[in-house]
Each structure stands twice: as C-alpha cells, then as structure tokens.
Amino acid sequence: MISERVVSQVLLAALHTGGDFSEVFAEDTYGSTIKMVNGSVEDGVSGRDFGVGIRIMQKNRCVYAYTNDASPANLLKVAREAAAALADQQLIDAVVLNKTDVANIHLIRTYPQDVAKQRKVEIMRRAHNAASNYDSLISQITLGYFDQDQKVLIANSDGLFVEDRRVRTRLMISAIASKDGEKQSGFYGPGRHMGFELFSELDIEEYAKEAARIAVTMVNAEHAPSRKMPVVIHNGFGGVIFHEACGHSLEATSVAKGTSVFTDKIGQKIASDVVTAVDDGTIPNAWGSQNIDDEGNPCRRNLLIDKGVLTGYLIDKLNGRRMNAEATGSSRRQSYRQAPTSRMTNTFICDGQSSFDDIIRQTEYGLFAKYMGGGSVNPATGEFNFAVTEGYLIENGQITQPVRGATLIGRGADVLQKIDLVSNNLSRGQGMCGSISGSIPTDVGQPTVRVSQLTVGGRKGE
Amino acid sequence: MEISVFKEELFRQGLLAGFTEMEIFVTSARDFSVRVFKKEIDNYSLSEVWGLGFRGKYQGRMGYAYTEIPDQQSVTLLIKDAKQNAIIIDSTDDIDIFAGSNTYPKIEAFNPDFSNISVADKIEFALNLEQEAYSLDPRVTTVNYALFADGEGEVHIANTKGLDRSYQRNGGASYVSVVVKDEDEVRTAGRFVVGNKWECFNVAELAKEAVEEAVSMLGAQTIDSKEYPVILRHDVAGGILQTFSSVFSAESVQKGFSLLKDKIGETIAAQTITLIDDPLLPDGAGSAPFDSEGVATKTKEVIKDGVLITYLHNLKTAKKDGIPSTGNASKGSFRSPVRIAPTNFFIQPGDLSYDELMADLDEGLIIISVQGLHSGANPVSGDFSLGAYGYYVKNGKIDHPVDQITIAGNFFQLLKDVTRIGSDLKFGMGGSTASPSILIKGLAVSGK
Incomplete structure (x- = not known):
C-alpha cells in the first residue's frame, strides 16, 4: 500500500513538534452491497475506500489527521500539519520499522471479489422465497447483502509494521407481516468474518423463515404490559443487554475519564455470583474477530467479570496512558476516518448451571424476551433501553401468549446484580455497534438469563 | 489525475463499455475538530477527503460504483462494477439521468467569514466552554465533552446529458456534555449547537443550559404507570x-412501507400541524440548490393544517405518480444510490x-x-x-x-x-x- 520507507518518513515528520508516539493506519477496502425488496434487486453498489490516518500522541494529548491522497508528498504535508497542533522540542529523531507477519487465524476460502454478483443474488432469492412462503401474512421482505474486504497497514514509531486483511460477509433479512392494517417486522442478520463460503456453512433458508416467523408471531400479538417484572432474556442476540448495559461501561473510553459507573471497581463485586463474562476477539471467523486490533496488537480473550467480580476493562493505547494500564488488543475503528479507541469484539456472558426449562418453570409471572432489537446506554449513569422484538408472557411457569412493543429499561449496574439465573445454552448474534470510532461489527451473546426485576414498557397498562 | 480529466476518461471508456448515460457525483470536504479535557487538548483532528460516486445506464438499468482515488485503476473498477451492479437489477423502470432544471434557487450555505476563524480561536472556545461548565456548579464533577468542530465542503454533479453544477457549504458545531454528582447520584446532560455564523456559538448559553439541565434531574424518581x-x-x-420521516417518502409509500399510502388530501394530523420541507432556509444544515439528481429544490408544505398535501419525491417515484419531482432525491453519501430524504424538515x-x-x-x-x-x-x-x-x-x-x-x-x-x-x-x-x-x-x- 505504502512503502516502509515512506511510512517511516511520515512517522518521523509527525514527531517534529515533540510527539512521543506516531502511528500510520492505511486502508484499501473493497465493499459491496445489494438490496432486494419483495424479490426484486433494487440496487447494487460497490467500490473502493482508500485512505490514510495519521495519529500523534504527546503524553495524554492526541492529534489525528486523515486524507485519501496517499502520495508521499501529501502524507508528509498532512503529518506536518497535524504535528503543528503540538509545539514542543522534538524528542524522537529516528524511526526504525520492524516488519512482522501476522498469524492468520481466520481462514478465508472465497473472497468477495471472486464471486459474480449474480451468485450473491441467488442466495438472496433463496432467502426471499423461504420467508415469502412461510405464511400468507408476510407482505414485504427486504434483504441486504453485504461483503467487505479490508486490507490494512498499521505502523508506529515504536517500530511496529504489520498488515492484515479482514473479510466479512453478512445477509440481513427483514420480513414484515400485515394484518388488519397493522404491520410488524422480524429480523435476522447472520454474518461472519469469512467470505462467500458463509452460505455453504449456514442454512440461509432457516434464518429467513425465522425472520418471517417473528413477524407473523408479533402481528398476532397483544400489546405488552407495562410494569416491573422478572424478565427472562433468551440466548444469542439477547446478549445485547450485556453489551449495552455493561460492555460499553467497561470501555476505557469512559473508564479513563472517570465517567463510567465501573471506574476504580477492579476486584469488586459488580454482578451476581452467576455472572462470568468475556470479550473474545480470537474466536475463529466470528463476526467481531480480527487477527489484530486497529493499533496492530493481537486480539485477545479478555476476562471482564469472573463470578460477579470485575477483573478487567477494554483498553486502547491512549486511554491506557491515562489509566496507567496496558492495552488489551481492543482498539477498533470503522475506517481510516476515525482514530481508534477501546471497543468490544465478541462480548458475552458465559454458560451457567441452570437449564432453559428450569428458568421458565421457576418464573411465576414475567416476560420472556426471545429476540431483542438494538438499544443504547448512557455510560455515565448506566441507564439503558432495549427493544424486545419477540416477547411472550410467562404465566405460572409457562410461556403463554406473545406480546409486542415492549421496551426494557434499567441501569446496567442494577441489572448485573439482579441476574439470578444463567442457563447453559450460550450462543451469539451479530450486530453493528456505533460509538465514537464509528460503526463496527461485533458479536453479542449469552445463555438464557433471568433478571429478577426490570421495568417493561409497553402500550397496555397494568 | 485532475477531476475534469478523470471525468472525461470515465465517460469515454463508459461509452465504449456500453453505457448510454453516465453521471458523477463528487463530494469533497475539509474538516477540523478539537476536544478538550481538563484544560488540555484531548483530541485534535484534521481531514481532507474526496469521494466520487458513478452511475450509468447499461441495458436500461442503473448501475452504481464509487471510489476515493481518481486514478486509472479506479476508472476500470467503476466501469466493471457499475456494469455488474446494473445487470443484477430486476426492475427496468429506472428513469433517465437528468439534463437539468431551467432555473436554480440561490442558497446561502457558505459564509466566507466563518471559514476565516483562526484555529487558536476555536481551541480557546472549547477551553472556555469546559471552564465555564465547571464554574457554574460545584456538583459538576466532569465535563466529558467540550468540543468544537467545523468544516467546509463542495457537492458537484456532472453528467453526459450536459448538467454540470456545484455548490459549497460550510458550518460548525459545538457540543458540551457534563456529569453532575450529588452524593451517589449521577446525572448527565449535553447541549449541541450548529451554525455557520460565529455568533451562533455562545459559551455561556451552552454551558448554562447543559449544567442546569443535569442539576435539574438530581433526585429524579420513577412515577406511577x-x-x-x-x-x-x-x-x-x-x-x-x-425517526419517522421516512413515512413521508414516496419510495416508502410506493413499496408499501408507509401507512400514509392513499392518504393524500386526507386529515392525518391535528389541525394545528403544518409540516414544511424547506431547502432554502438560510444556514440550514439541509439547504441545497439542487438535489442528488440535479433537480432544482423548492419549499413545500407536506402537511397543511393537518391535511397531507404531498409525499417527498425523486424523479423515479414522481414519474410513477405522474407528477413532477419535489426535489428530494438524496444520497446518504457519494457511495449511495439515489433515494429520498427531506431537506430542512420541521413543524411550523x-x-x-x-x-x-x-x-x-x-x-x-x-x-x-x-x-x-x-x-x-x-x-x-x-x-x-x-x-x-x-x-x-x-x-x-x-x-x-x-x-x-x-x-x-x-x-x-x-x-x-x-x-x-x-x-x-x-x-x-x-x-x-x-x-x-x-x-x-x-x-x-x-x-x-
């Protein structure tokens, strides 16, 4: 992408005003998307993103500049302009790069560019037909095909020079069921850090039927009640609760500034005994995995909570300086347009001892949140909200009628203490996580868990 | 290569490859932002980026592709990918690329004075903002964001039908977010301001509103359902x-994603509601003289006194309904295909x-x-x-x-x-x- 010689010159130019660390992140990404609505391909878009980000640190200060003119003359100019934000004596007068190979733990068999777009469309048609044939109430189906091949070069003034290639493929399936003028939607969006072989490994028809089933179930559902009650949150994408309510507050981005509820809580009990949680960027071919993070460090499995005790944060280099702590391989960014910061990869609660059936049986009255939509959280207060996309009432230890339109709200720190049962059926779901360094692919996950009490907001009163 | 040379080369090769009509949509931007934390510059960012979206009609279908480098390799990629993307499209009801409107409105989206503010002034603004927020109340424990950002950009559209137009815009934004603490209780609040006049940016007002709001939430409790x-x-x-603005898009309506289908002329809102889409608003973030298809923009009432007057249209949806476009064709970025979006959209x-x-x-x-x-x-x-x-x-x-x-x-x-x-x-x-x-x-x- 850029030669070692030019990179080392740029890194050095960035340090001429007293920076103690400089970094180059160069990216050449091919991406393509195809949108199919009601069985017709509406549009396909593909192309090339290319650019270079230059980051300079001086103690806790950070300067970031980016451009998509990667000519040596322009890169040197940008590096000098960025450095002008600092005004000290030059500390470092030589950069020696040490190029190292990154071990690839995510085998890619078929790269996106090598697959004719018609074959991608065939996958979409199969999904469309499966969802459309599921039930006569299905009125609209939207499919979004996504693949991306991102080549990166990361180098810094400590001598690091590495390259990596990240390939991701995903199909997003959205089905809408209509009845008596009402519409409800169901969604499933399987994705992996892999190429087109994803579709020989997944039964895409099953995912499409599942999206259709959710929509049909919900269009036939009553409004959810609104009050505090026990909530059983199902496995897989249900892990978004942990991602939002806890994961974001463990990111150094908020911990370092003291604005997270979990600041200075290492070694303390922050969750009930049944909660153990990790962030693991090393799972082969998982959606949120990479070989290296966006600062060039190997991704890791980081234990966050061990039997209720806080054991670790997710830390990037800059916030690591503020916290006097080592980076954890957790630096991520959407593209060269963002400076990296601490983010999640694949984050989940680990398996517990209960069985799914036991949890339901032990719940006299409550909500079973089978599928969750997205949510958000305020890291300072831990207040979160989630949409329940497929919900049921639990009555007398049994799952009874479906309910729709429920939202769960609460505080992360409270919920962690109120998880009283954790089952043994861990699975993960895929999402895009948005934060200050952009939108990045992450897996959320958990086994089925019960929260002893949570506020459920729905349109039906008591 | 130079953008005019790149365009000629792209259109020349596209014609040879079988495209009958072609268009480029080019955006360029220079942006700056500074964020301070505890009297130090915590983050300082500069950028200069350029991007080109290409679309062309191949066998009656519109194919899209994009790039961020105007080089020979990109010419080849754009043509190959746009062709492939055209072939897979099922609908053949794509409209023609637009030759241009007769006249275009003037907008005031670029204020030259605003582009002359010095970096030192912007940094000082962010520092003062943080300082002011801390000074207002002893319970302010952290000012977690105090930032100022600004930028300028250009949108340029040119096609083989003879349209070649551009406009420039600039603007800034500032955000302050505070954390207040009283014993164990923590509250936050933030304030955001946008504009392209330096007078829009008032440290005292921003800080006061954020701090007052955060403090006002102390002691909050839930209430009866x-x-x-x-x-x-x-x-x-x-x-x-x-969040719900897509229900007014004719694309959503025509595809069955909006419950406003067949509601034109009907009362859909309280009589007090008039909803306006105004692309000509002075300093509006959505102001533009032409939309993403090159159609001249105009101001319209979408709801008048509670009655639905019109959907928002681009050329394709307008043709389907047999009316002129409302000038609401929109591309999320140079990468995106043409869709529909409001411009400056507000309840009167x-x-x-x-x-x-x-x-x-x-x-x-x-x-x-x-x-x-x-x-x-x-x-x-x-x-x-x-x-x-x-x-x-x-x-x-x-x-x-x-x-x-x-x-x-x-x-x-x-x-x-x-x-x-x-x-x-x-x-x-x-x-x-x-x-x-x-x-x-x-x-x-x-x-x-």
Whole structure:
C-alpha cells in the first residue's frame, strides 16, 4: 500500500513538534452491497475506500489527521500539519520499522471479489422465497447483502509494521407481516468474518423463515404490559443487554475519564455470583474477530467479570496512558476516518448451571424476551433501553401468549446484580455497534438469563 | 489525475463499455475538530477527503460504483462494477439521468467569514466552554465533552446529458456534555449547537443550559404507570419526527412501507400541524440548490393544517405518480444510490412559549430526553416505546424530575393528538429535522 520507507518518513515528520508516539493506519477496502425488496434487486453498489490516518500522541494529548491522497508528498504535508497542533522540542529523531507477519487465524476460502454478483443474488432469492412462503401474512421482505474486504497497514514509531486483511460477509433479512392494517417486522442478520463460503456453512433458508416467523408471531400479538417484572432474556442476540448495559461501561473510553459507573471497581463485586463474562476477539471467523486490533496488537480473550467480580476493562493505547494500564488488543475503528479507541469484539456472558426449562418453570409471572432489537446506554449513569422484538408472557411457569412493543429499561449496574439465573445454552448474534470510532461489527451473546426485576414498557397498562 | 480529466476518461471508456448515460457525483470536504479535557487538548483532528460516486445506464438499468482515488485503476473498477451492479437489477423502470432544471434557487450555505476563524480561536472556545461548565456548579464533577468542530465542503454533479453544477457549504458545531454528582447520584446532560455564523456559538448559553439541565434531574424518581398528557420538548419532538420521516417518502409509500399510502388530501394530523420541507432556509444544515439528481429544490408544505398535501419525491417515484419531482432525491453519501430524504424538515412553530405550554398542564409530564430511537421505534407500524426522562408537572409548574420511565405510543396517533404547539423551533442535534415543543393529549407512561 505504502512503502516502509515512506511510512517511516511520515512517522518521523509527525514527531517534529515533540510527539512521543506516531502511528500510520492505511486502508484499501473493497465493499459491496445489494438490496432486494419483495424479490426484486433494487440496487447494487460497490467500490473502493482508500485512505490514510495519521495519529500523534504527546503524553495524554492526541492529534489525528486523515486524507485519501496517499502520495508521499501529501502524507508528509498532512503529518506536518497535524504535528503543528503540538509545539514542543522534538524528542524522537529516528524511526526504525520492524516488519512482522501476522498469524492468520481466520481462514478465508472465497473472497468477495471472486464471486459474480449474480451468485450473491441467488442466495438472496433463496432467502426471499423461504420467508415469502412461510405464511400468507408476510407482505414485504427486504434483504441486504453485504461483503467487505479490508486490507490494512498499521505502523508506529515504536517500530511496529504489520498488515492484515479482514473479510466479512453478512445477509440481513427483514420480513414484515400485515394484518388488519397493522404491520410488524422480524429480523435476522447472520454474518461472519469469512467470505462467500458463509452460505455453504449456514442454512440461509432457516434464518429467513425465522425472520418471517417473528413477524407473523408479533402481528398476532397483544400489546405488552407495562410494569416491573422478572424478565427472562433468551440466548444469542439477547446478549445485547450485556453489551449495552455493561460492555460499553467497561470501555476505557469512559473508564479513563472517570465517567463510567465501573471506574476504580477492579476486584469488586459488580454482578451476581452467576455472572462470568468475556470479550473474545480470537474466536475463529466470528463476526467481531480480527487477527489484530486497529493499533496492530493481537486480539485477545479478555476476562471482564469472573463470578460477579470485575477483573478487567477494554483498553486502547491512549486511554491506557491515562489509566496507567496496558492495552488489551481492543482498539477498533470503522475506517481510516476515525482514530481508534477501546471497543468490544465478541462480548458475552458465559454458560451457567441452570437449564432453559428450569428458568421458565421457576418464573411465576414475567416476560420472556426471545429476540431483542438494538438499544443504547448512557455510560455515565448506566441507564439503558432495549427493544424486545419477540416477547411472550410467562404465566405460572409457562410461556403463554406473545406480546409486542415492549421496551426494557434499567441501569446496567442494577441489572448485573439482579441476574439470578444463567442457563447453559450460550450462543451469539451479530450486530453493528456505533460509538465514537464509528460503526463496527461485533458479536453479542449469552445463555438464557433471568433478571429478577426490570421495568417493561409497553402500550397496555397494568 | 485532475477531476475534469478523470471525468472525461470515465465517460469515454463508459461509452465504449456500453453505457448510454453516465453521471458523477463528487463530494469533497475539509474538516477540523478539537476536544478538550481538563484544560488540555484531548483530541485534535484534521481531514481532507474526496469521494466520487458513478452511475450509468447499461441495458436500461442503473448501475452504481464509487471510489476515493481518481486514478486509472479506479476508472476500470467503476466501469466493471457499475456494469455488474446494473445487470443484477430486476426492475427496468429506472428513469433517465437528468439534463437539468431551467432555473436554480440561490442558497446561502457558505459564509466566507466563518471559514476565516483562526484555529487558536476555536481551541480557546472549547477551553472556555469546559471552564465555564465547571464554574457554574460545584456538583459538576466532569465535563466529558467540550468540543468544537467545523468544516467546509463542495457537492458537484456532472453528467453526459450536459448538467454540470456545484455548490459549497460550510458550518460548525459545538457540543458540551457534563456529569453532575450529588452524593451517589449521577446525572448527565449535553447541549449541541450548529451554525455557520460565529455568533451562533455562545459559551455561556451552552454551558448554562447543559449544567442546569443535569442539576435539574438530581433526585429524579420513577412515577406511577398510566396515561399522562405530555409535552415533548422541541429536541425530543424533533428526534421523533426525524425517526419517522421516512413515512413521508414516496419510495416508502410506493413499496408499501408507509401507512400514509392513499392518504393524500386526507386529515392525518391535528389541525394545528403544518409540516414544511424547506431547502432554502438560510444556514440550514439541509439547504441545497439542487438535489442528488440535479433537480432544482423548492419549499413545500407536506402537511397543511393537518391535511397531507404531498409525499417527498425523486424523479423515479414522481414519474410513477405522474407528477413532477419535489426535489428530494438524496444520497446518504457519494457511495449511495439515489433515494429520498427531506431537506430542512420541521413543524411550523406556533405562538406559545415553552412556559406557556407548561402553564396549560394541570397534571402531566415534560419529556426532555428519549433513548432508543434507533431501536424502540418502528417506522412501518408507527409504534414506539422509548426510555425517557423529564419532569412531572402539577398545576402548570414543574413539581419534580422523573426518570426510569418509558413512553409508548404510535406516531400516526401522536400527530392527531397534538393539542398545542410551541414557538421554540430549534435545529440542533437532529441536524436538518426539527420541531418546536408540542403538547400531546396523552401517552402511555410506564414507571412503577
């Protein structure tokens, strides 16, 4: 992408005003998307993103500049302009790069560019037909095909020079069921850090039927009640609760500034005994995995909570300086347009001892949140909200009628203490996580868990 | 290579490859931002980027591709990918590339004075903003964001039908977010301002509003679940309008994703509501003389006195309905295909101040923040259920702060249930969609 010689010159130019660390992140990404609505391909878009980000640190200060003119003359100019934000004596007068190979733990068999777009469309048609044939109430189906091949070069003034290639493929399936003028939607969006072989490994028809089933179930559902009650949150994408309510507050981005509820809580009990949680960027071919993070460090499995005790944060280099702590391989960014910061990869609660059936049986009255939509959280207060996309009432230890339109709200720190049962059926779901360094692919996950009490907001009163 | 040379080369090779019509949509931007934390520059960012979207008609279908480098390799990629992307399209009802409108409106989106503000002044602004926020109340423990950002950019569209137009815009934004703490209780609040005049950026006002709001939430508790009359503060009402704005898109309507199908000429909202799309607003974040297809923009009422007047159209949806485009073709970025979006989209303000709205409320709530608009709102059904906080109002006065509640309802019902409209229209975080504060007859509130 850029030669070692030019990179080392740029890194050095960035340090001429007293920076103690400089970094180059160069990216050449091919991406393509195809949108199919009601069985017709509406549009396909593909192309090339290319650019270079230059980051300079001086103690806790950070300067970031980016451009998509990667000519040596322009890169040197940008590096000098960025450095002008600092005004000290030059500390470092030589950069020696040490190029190292990154071990690839995510085998890619078929790269996106090598697959004719018609074959991608065939996958979409199969999904469309499966969802459309599921039930006569299905009125609209939207499919979004996504693949991306991102080549990166990361180098810094400590001598690091590495390259990596990240390939991701995903199909997003959205089905809408209509009845008596009402519409409800169901969604499933399987994705992996892999190429087109994803579709020989997944039964895409099953995912499409599942999206259709959710929509049909919900269009036939009553409004959810609104009050505090026990909530059983199902496995897989249900892990978004942990991602939002806890994961974001463990990111150094908020911990370092003291604005997270979990600041200075290492070694303390922050969750009930049944909660153990990790962030693991090393799972082969998982959606949120990479070989290296966006600062060039190997991704890791980081234990966050061990039997209720806080054991670790997710830390990037800059916030690591503020916290006097080592980076954890957790630096991520959407593209060269963002400076990296601490983010999640694949984050989940680990398996517990209960069985799914036991949890339901032990719940006299409550909500079973089978599928969750997205949510958000305020890291300072831990207040979160989630949409329940497929919900049921639990009555007398049994799952009874479906309910729709429920939202769960609460505080992360409270919920962690109120998880009283954790089952043994861990699975993960895929999402895009948005934060200050952009939108990045992450897996959320958990086994089925019960929260002893949570506020459920729905349109039906008591 | 030079962009004019690149364009000629692309169109020449495209013609050889079998494209009958072609267009480029080019955006370029220079941006700056500075964020301070505890009197130091915490983040300082500079950027200069360029991107080109190409589209062309191949065998009657429109193919898209994009690049960020104007080199020979990109010419080849754009043509190959646009061709492949055209072939897979099923619909052949794509419209022609547009030759241009007869006249174009003038807009004031670029203020040269604003581009001359020195970096030192911008840094000082951010530092003062942080300082001011700390000084206002001893309970302010952290100012977690104090930032100033600005930028300028150009949009350029050129095609083989002879259209070749561009416009420039600039603007800035500032955001402050504070954390206040009283014993164990933590509250946050933020304030955002946008504009392209230096006078829009007022340290004292931004800091005061953020700190006052955070402090005002101390001691908040949940309330009994029931239906309450609710004032949605202007920013909350604007956020909800933005979330549901796709229901006014003719594309959504024609594809069956909007419940406003067949509702033109019908009453869909309270008589007090007039909803306007105004691309000509001075300093509007959505102001533009032409849309993403090169069609001249114009101001229109989408809802007038509660009656739905028009959907928002691009050339394709307008042709289907047999009417002219409303000039609302939109590309999310140079990479995106042409879709539909509002420009500056807002509910026309009434004449009641925020305090006067409140004075009308015997018992009710003021909602000053909602969470989960991207997840807890469904534009297809109109249903929403959102985390929220604000104030409990008794006899026309704020009684106490309220949090840990959800508000749930339906957007289409909400439009009908608006009883009063405030005068405090303000464009802010929502960018180009905004509303004054509005009083709603009733919303389901879930607390304890």
